[in-house]
Amino acid sequence: MAIIDRKAAEELLDPEFMNRLDQLDLVSRKIFAGKMRGERRSKRKGESVEFADYRSYVPGDDLRYLDWNIYARLDSLFLKLFLQEEDLHISLLLDISKSMDWGEPNKGLYARRIAAAIAYIGLVNFDRVSLYAYANGLQYELAGVRGRRLMFKVVDFLTNVEYEGVSNLAAACKQFAIRHPQPGIIMLLSDFFEKGGYETGLRYLLGRNYDIYVVQMLSPEEMDPALVGDLQLKDVEDEDLAEVTISRALINRYMQNLKAYCQSLSEFCTRRGISYFFTGTEVPFDQLILTYFRRRGLIQ
Amino acid sequence: MSFLSAQAVAIAAALTIPPLIVLYFLKLKRTIRLVPSTLLWKRAVEDLHVNSPFQRLRASILLLLQLLILILAALALGKPFWERAAKDEKTVLILIDQSASMSVVEADGRSRLDIAKEEAKTCVDNMDEDSRVMVITLCDRATVTSSFDNDKRALKRKIDEIEQTQSTTSLVEAASLAEAHAQQVVIADTEPSKMKPSPATVYLFTDGRFNDADKVALKKFKAEELIITRIGERDDNVGVLSVDARRSYDRPELVSVSATIRNFGSTPQNFDAVLYLDDNVLDIQTVQLTPGRSTDDEAGVPLGELPPGSVGVCAFDEIEFGGHGVIEIALRIDDALKADNRGWTVIEAPHHINLLLVTPGNPFLAKVLTLDALPLKTTTMSPYEYEEASDEELLDGERSKYDVVIFDGHSTDRLPQGNYFFWGAVPKIEAVAAGEVIDDEVIFNWDDTHPILRYVAAENISVYEWLRLQVPSDAVSIIDGQTSTVLTYFTREASQFLVCAFRLIVEDQQGRLLRNTWWFTSVDFVVFMQNATQFLASNVATTGRKSLSPGEPATLPIPEDAKEVNVHRPDNRTDRVPSAGYQNIHYGATRAVGAYRVDPGVTGQDVFAVNLFDVVESNVLPAEKLEIGAESVEARSGEVKVNRPGWGYLLMAMLVVLLAEWIVYNMRVFV
Numbered sequence: 001m002a003i004i005d006r007k008a009a010e011e012l013l014d015p016e017f018m019n020r021l022d023q024l025d026l027v028s029r030k031i032f033a034g035k036m037r038g039e040r041r042s043k044r045k046g047e048s049v050e051f052a053d054y055r056s057y058v059p060g061d062d063l064r065y066l067d068w069n070i071y072a073r074l075d076s077l078f079l080k081l082f083l084q085e086e087d088l089h090i091s092l093l094l095d096i097s098k099s100m101d102w103g104e105p106n107k108g109l110y111a112r113r114i115a116a117a118i119a120y121i122g123l124v125n126f127d128r129v130s131l132y133a134y135a136n137g138l139q140y141e142l143a144g145v146r147g148r149r150l151m152f153k154v155v156d157f158l159t160n161v162e163y164e165g166v167s168n169l170a171a172a173c174k175q176f177a178i179r180h181p182q183p184g185i186i187m188l189l190s191d192f193f194e195k196g197g198y199e200t201g202l203r204y205l206l207g208r209n210y211d212i213y214v215v216q217m218l219s220p221e222e223m224d225p226a227l228v229g230d231l232q233l234k235d236v237e238d239e240d241l242a243e244v245t246i247s248r249a250l251i252n253r254y255m256q257n258l259k260a261y262c263q264s265l266s267e268f269c270t271r272r273g274i275s276y277f278f279t280g281t282e283v284p285f286d287q288l289i290l291t292y293f294r295r296r297g298l299i300q
Numbered sequence: 301m302s303f304l305s306a307q308a309v310a311i312a313a314a315l316t317i318p319p320l321i322v323l324y325f326l327k328l329k330r331t332i333r334l335v336p337s338t339l340l341w342k343r344a345v346e347d348l349h350v351n352s353p354f355q356r357l358r359a360s361i362l363l364l365l366q367l368l369i370l371i372l373a374a375l376a377l378g379k380p381f382w383e384r385a386a387k388d389e390k391t392v393l394i395l396i397d398q399s400a401s402m403s404v405v406e407a408d409g410r411s412r413l414d415i416a417k418e419e420a421k422t423c424v425d426n427m428d429e430d431s432r433v434m435v436i437t438l439c440d441r442a443t444v445t446s447s448f449d450n451d452k453r454a455l456k457r458k459i460d461e462i463e464q465t466q467s468t469t470s471l472v473e474a475a476s477l478a479e480a481h482a483q484q485v486v487i488a489d490t491e492p493s494k495m496k497p498s499p500a501t502v503y504l505f506t507d508g509r510f511n512d513a514d515k516v517a518l519k520k521f522k523a524e525e526l527i528i529t530r531i532g533e534r535d536d537n538v539g540v541l542s543v544d545a546r547r548s549y550d551r552p553e554l555v556s557v558s559a560t561i562r563n564f565g566s567t568p569q570n571f572d573a574v575l576y577l578d579d580n581v582l583d584i585q586t587v588q589l590t591p592g593r594s595t596d597d598e599a600g601v602p603l604g605e606l607p608p609g610s611v612g613v614c615a616f617d618e619i620e621f622g623g624h625g626v627i628e629i630a631l632r633i634d635d636a637l638k639a640d641n642r643g644w645t646v647i648e649a650p651h652h653i654n655l656l657l658v659t660p661g662n663p664f665l666a667k668v669l670t671l672d673a674l675p676l677k678t679t680t681m682s683p684y685e686y687e688e689a690s691d692e693e694l695l696d697g698e699r700s701k702y703d704v705v706i707f708d709g710h711s712t713d714r715l716p717q718g719n720y721f722f723w724g725a726v727p728k729i730e731a732v733a734a735g736e737v738i739d740d741e742v743i744f745n746w747d748d749t750h751p752i753l754r755y756v757a758a759e760n761i762s763v764y765e766w767l768r769l770q771v772p773s774d775a776v777s778i779i780d781g782q783t784s785t786v787l788t789y790f791t792r793e794a795s796q797f798l799v800c801a802f803r804l805i806v807e808d809q810q811g812r813l814l815r816n817t818w819w820f821t822s823v824d825f826v827v828f829m830q831n832a833t834q835f836l837a838s839n840v841a842t843t844g845r846k847s848l849s850p851g852e853p854a855t856l857p858i859p860e861d862a863k864e865v866n867v868h869r870p871d872n873r874t875d876r877v878p879s880a881g882y883q884n885i886h887y888g889a890t891r892a893v894g895a896y897r898v899d900p901g902v903t904g905q906d907v908f909a910v911n912l913f914d915v916v917e918s919n920v921l922p923a924e925k926l927e928i929g930a931e932s933v934e935a936r937s938g939e940v941k942v943n944r945p946g947w948g949y950l951l952m953a954m955l956v957v958l959l960a961e962w963i964v965y966n967m968r969v970f971v
Contacts, residue, residue, distance in 0.1 A: 099336035107336075193337035222336060232330040235338040242338040243330055244345055253344040261340060 009155045011109075012116040017286055021117055024299045025125050026090060026185060053081040088127040089184025091210075092118060093176060094158075097135040097167030098236045099193050103219020105281040110217055111189040112158045117289050118187055119154045121299060123147055130180070131157050134172030135165035166237040169194050169201030177204045186210040191218055192265055195238070199268060212274040213298060216265060219281045223258065225251065309378035316370045320363070323962070366961070369954060376951055390431040390501070391448075393478045394420050397506035397531075398462055399439040399469035400850065400893075400912055401920045404507075404534055404636040412532040413464050416505035419529055421456045423503050434481055435459055438506075439467035439891075440851035442474035448481070465891040466639040467850040468914045471510040478502055504528045508923030509916045530922045536565035538589065538633050539640030539918030541611075543847070543911065545627050545647045552650030552675065553622040558615040559629040559643055563589035564919045571633035573614045578625040583616050587631075593921075624649040626895040626907055640918045644895045644909035645847060652677040653837045654701070656694075658686045659708035664804055664820045665723070668829050669706075676833060683710040697860045698883050699794070703837040709803045717794040717857070717882065719836035724767060724803030729792060732799070735768035738784060745780040752778055752789070752798070752831045756824050763817045766802035794855055794884040796836055847909045853888040855880075857902045865901065870894020870910075 013021070057066060057077035070078045092115045100108040115131060122129040126147060131154060133140035142157040169190065176186075186205055192198050192214075205212050227233075233242040244250060262278055269276035277296065279288055293299050335341065402413040410418075420435070427433055433455050435446040446458035478500075508530055541560040548554040563569045568590050575583040592610040614629065624647065631641040657669055657680045669678045679702070681689065695701055700718030707720065713728035720727060726734045746758040758779060768784045771777075775790035786801045806816045819825050848854055858865050864878040865885060870892050877885045890896065890910045898906045912918065 102336040191336065193339050195337070195339055219336075225335075227333060230330045232332045233335045233338050233341050234332055236334050236336055240338050242335075242341045242345065244341055250344055250348055253347050254340055257340045257343050257347070 009152075009159075012113050012155060012158055013120060017117075018120060020286075020290065021120050022124055024121050024294075026088065026118070026121055026127065027297055027300050054078045055081060088122070088125075089130070089180075089182055090118065090122040090127050091130045091132065091176070091180060091184055091186045093172065093186060093188045093190075094131065094133045094161070095135070095167055095169075095188075095190030096133040096139060096161050096163050097165055098163050099167060099191055101163035102236065103221050103281055105219065107191055107217050107219050107281055108163055110279075110281040110285065111215075112161070113285050114189055114215060114217075114288070115187075116154060116158055117285075119145075120148075120151055123151055123154070128184075129154065132172075132176060133157075133161045134167075134169075134176075135163075136168045137171045138175045139164070167194060168196060169198050170196060170204070171201075173201035173204035177208050181208065183209055184211070185213065187213040187215060189215045189217070191222075192216050198265060202268065202272070202274065206272055206274070212269075213277065214265070214269050214274055215277045215279065216262065217279050217281055218258075218262075223255070223280060225254065227251075306378055309374050312374035312377050313371070316374065317367065320366055320370060320962075366958065369958060373951060373954060373958075390428055391481075392427060392431050392433045393481060393500055393502045394423060394433060394435045394459075395442075395474055395478060395502060395504045395506070396420055396435065396437050396445075396459070396462055397439070397469060397504075398437045398465050398467075399509075399917060400466040400639040400914075401469070401507050401509050401637060401917050402531070403464050403466070403639060404532055404537075404920050406532055406534060411464065412507055413462065416529075416531045417459050417462060419531070420459050420503070420505050424452050424455045424459070427452070435462075436474055436477055436481075437462050438469065438471065438474035439465045440470050440849065441467075442470070442477045444477065444481075465850065466893045466912060467891055468912070468917050469506070469510050470512050472512045500525065502526045505531055507532045507920065508925075509919060511914070511916050530924070532920070532922045534636040535593075535921035536567060537636040537640070537918055537920045538563050538565070538569050538571065538631060539637065539912070539915075540629055540631065540643035541640075541913055541915060541918070543627065543629050543643035543645045543913075545645045547647070547650055548618075553620055555619045555621050555627075555647060556615065556617045557619060557627055557629070557645075558613055560611065560613055561587060561589065561631065562611045562915070562918065563592040564610075564921070565635070566591045566593055569633065569635075571631055574630045574632060575616045575619075576628040576630060577619070577621060579628075582619060585614055585616070587612050587614055621647070622650060624904060624907075626909065628895070636920045637918060639850075639893050640912045640914075642893065643911050643913065644893075645911075646895070646907045646909055648904045650675070653833055654703045655679065655833060655837075656681060656686075656700075656702040656705045657708065658683055658705065658710050658712075660710070662708050662805055665706070665708055668820065668826055669833075671826065674826075674830055674833070683707075683712070686710070687712065687714060699857065704833050715795060717884070719796045719798075721798045721800070721832060721836060723800050724806075726767075726769065726799055727797055731770070731772040732797075733770040734801075735770060735784075737765050738768050738781060739765035741782040741784075743779060743786060744782045746787075747776075747778050750776075750778050750789075752787075752828065752835050754827075754831055756828045756831065760822065760824060761817070761819050763802045763819070765806065765816060769799060769801045771799065791855070793882060794857055798832060798836060847911045847913065848890055849914070850891050850893055850910055850912060851888075852890060852910070853886055854890060854896070854908055855884055855886050856898055856908065857884050857905055858898065859883070859900050859902060862900055866899045868897045868899060870896065 054067065054070070055078065057079050061079050065079050065081075067078050067080045070076065094111055094115050096108065100111060102108075119129045119131060123145065128144050128146050130144055131140075131142040132138050140157065140161050142153060145153050167190070169192075188202075188205075194201070202212070202214070227244075227246045230245045231243070233244055234240070235242075266276045266278065268274075275296065275298065277292070277298075279292065283292075289299070396413075396416050398413055402411065402416065404412050406412060406415065408415075424433060427450075429450065432448040432450050433446075434444065434448045435455060435458055437443050437445050445462060446455055449455055481500075502525060504526065506528065508528070539562055541562055543557070543559045545555055545557045548556070557575060559573065561573065568588070570586065570588045573585045573587050574581055575585075589612050590610050627645050627647055629643045633641060635641065652675045655669060655676045655678045657666060657678055659665060659680065660682055666678075666680060668674075669676055686694075693701075694714075695716050698717055700716045702718065704719045704721060707722045707725050709724045711722070711725040711728055711734065715727055715729065726732050743758070743761050743763065746753060748756075748758060761779070763786070766781065766784075766786055769786075769788060771785060771788050772790055775785070775788045777785040777788050779785070779787035781801075784801070787799070789796070789798050791797070802816055804816055804820050805813050808814055858879060860883055862879060862883075864876055867875045867877050867885075867887055867889075869875065869889070871894075875887070875889055877887050880886050885898070887896075887898075893910050893912055895907055895909050898908075901907070
């Protein structure tokens with residue numbers, strides 16, 4: 001068994017908080033068929049004890065599920081069908097572009113802690129958890145871990161990702177959708193400062209009928225910038241320059257634009273059945289998970 | 301608005317504004333700040349700039365301000381002016397006291413006159429450009445130093461040229477001059493509605509000591525238009541108020557000299573008084589004087605209310621001197637005013653006065669004039685004999701051959717240059733006349749400081765009747781009745797006239813001789829005649845006869861054949877003075893105190909002394925309040941606070957700041 005870097009793990013999730021997460025479960029608004037039988041009721045008929053239906057026998061069916069009493073009475077072969085309990089695919093797409101390494105509290109850390117919490121909840125409930133870190137495409141991948149035992153892999157993954165490159169949501173989503181045709185819960189963690197636009201990327205995900213959760217997080221410095229003077233603003237991702245002379249009017253205009261930008265993302269998501277969450281990184285992390293996500297029905 | 305130097309505006313604007321704009325259009329070196337994304341910032345900037353025609357300029361208030369400064373500076377260089385309706389000129393009169401007391405050196409090492417000149421120049425600087433300023437100096441007489449001018453530089457140069465005098469201060473003439481010039485100059489074609497007199501403002505820079513302030517009536521000035529600046533602080537001064545030299549009656553070769561000395565300060569003084577005869581030290585005395593006033597007595601005290609001991613008489617008796625010379629009393633003291641520390645008088649060689657008595661018969665007068673006590677050589681004539689006498693009998697050249705001529709009840713116009721004493725009659729010259737007989741009045745007032753009344757108890761004079769005299773305005777009244785003068789003195793050309801309005805003996809309607817007064821029976825009358833004849837003949841120098849006040853013109857006899865003479869002044873300069881005719885000269889350059897010598901001169905009258913001898917001038921403590929006529933004007937002290945024009949300095953500072961700002965910004969700017 002691999003040893004979890006305790007310090008790194010505690011940075012993401014402290015033990016006390018993990019205990020509280022043990023009681024929670026992710027709620028999917030859609031019921032998906034998993035590869036393995038899990039603790040989640042599936043639409044697929046399976047091998048659980050809960051009877052679902054009968055159907056006529058066709059050659060090849062497992063003879064163990066034939067209802068011999070029916071055969072005795074009706075002289076026809078019927079197969080007993082049971083509701084099968086299946087596992088859930090939870091995919092966490094984490095933005096690791098350079099813009100995420102920003103702010104106090106740090107956006108990237110905040111996103112990784114959310115990812116760790118959601119992943120832990122999934123692992124505890126025997127869901128199949130996959131983590132992807134993207135910037136200009138999918139950069140890091142931890143696919144299909146299952147069970148609490150593998151939490152160390154999640155922590156290891158989250159502590160080892162490095163912030164790099166320019167965020168390209170469309171490319172990342174396209175790659176993800178190609179690789180993961182099976183449905184499941186997708187949680188997208190990003191600041192959504194996409195110069196190419198976020199719409200294309202989200203449409204790739206919508207096409208696969210995922211249950212999509214979008215979490216947008218911004219640092220306080222982004223929401224109310226404390227800048228003065230004649231400045232040359234340099235984009236940390238693409239090093240694009242913007243010359244500004246800070247004035248109250250300009251700050252007001254920036255804040256109005258930010259509000260409108262977040263509003264448009266929210267509307268885009270809502271119209272397409274995507275759950276949209278917005279948070280500032282100054283919001284306490286445990287409060288976000290235990291209160292905000294719960295109230296919005298993501299976890300229970 | 302127009303410009304006197306429109307070219308300067310264009311040049312300044314062309315040199316400064318385009319470079320400034322170019323510098324601003326160059327890329328500003330901005331501080332680089334990392335942000336997670338420039339996405340929203342660019343949108344915000346674009347939103348702000350949308351629809352703005354001057355997007356780059358709009359962002360820089362600094363540039364707009366600097367442009368404004370440059371434009372204003374360029375406009376200022378163009379000497380802008382506005383054409384407005386012409387407003388009344390302001391008339392300003394600056395009166396500067398140049399009298400002796402203004403020579404006091406104050407604590408800062410500057411004389412009061414220097415301080416006054418500085419403050420006057422400050423005052424000129426503070427004038428509006430449209431003010432017309434006249435500068436008048438005043439001492440014993442007022443002089444227009446600069447006529448109306450608005451050229452401040454020329455005015456200040458004129459003020460600088462004002463020289464110190466050792467004269468007394470007279471405000472009457474200066475006030476008259478100021479009032480005369482304060483009137484608005486009315487131009488012939490000016491519309492009547494515009495002929496409003498502009499108020500004149502009078503600035504008087506003085507220490508506030510005037511002899512005649514009570515005689516000034518400021519009819520045309522309001523008190524608020526008269527601004528008096530008090531100059532000076534010192535009060536420590538000791539002054540010689542008179543010097544008197546007298547020969548002994550019985551031993552004419554012995555001379556007694558006495559000087560009146562007063563301490564005007566608030567501290568006791570102990571000093572030496574030195575007696576000089578023709579610049580040789582004869583004697584020294586130590587003088588001690590108590591304070592002339594208490595320290596909190598700001599206005600000083602009048603002469604009549606002196607603290608005991610503040611006035612002293614320094615007497616030098618029995619000096620054996622039978623010749624003719626100049627006697628000087630000098631105080632060895634370092635006080636505020638130097639001009640009054642010395643006093644001079646001229647003493648002549650003893651000789652009998654050659655006197656002519658013209659009388660129809662007056663035994664009392666004849667008796668007095670022949671007393672042995674009086675050093676007189678008396679000749680008696682009747683009025684008829686006098687009128688009929690030949691020139692040889694009466695004249696020596698153009699002057700009377702007699703030192704003094706006494707007319708007893710005889711008025712005449714036969715008056716060659718000489719010294720005349722009229723009893724109950726008048727000289728028949730212009731502006732002098734005898735009127736009706738006054739027999740119901742009493743002797744009302746007299747000047748007991750006049751040398752003629754020295755040792756004479758004038759209050760004992762009782763006269764039954766006298767003539768109402770009409771005398772010239774410059775006549776000095778010695779004894780006054782209730783409505784007319786009784787004894788008066790005046791000079792004309794080189795002649796002196798002493799006119800007494802009464803006779804000693806009068807005739808009644810029946811022709812009987814009656815005593816008009818009992819005065820001639822008293823010893824006082826003998827003393828009076830001694831004083832009068834010596835005063836007129838100048839046999840013994842007194843403070844009244846031979847001593848002139850600074851600035852007072854002197855009329856002196858000169859030898860018959862002299863066309864011009866040299867006057868040697870106390871400051872070792874010599875003036876050449878041409879004869880004024882009638883064997884005399886008029887000499888007016890007597891501003892300095894000391895002994896003046898005429899070369900060649902008439903023996904005995906070739907030296908005269910000029911002394912300050914002025915209580916008001918020697919009292920150097922500046923007056924807090926000036927009583928002018930019926931008005932009382934507060935004198936302000938201290939330096940004149942003015943608002944100097946500062947736009948030039950501001951403009952320079954503005955340009956310097958601008959330059960510095962350019963340099964600083966240019967270091968941060970890259971092309």
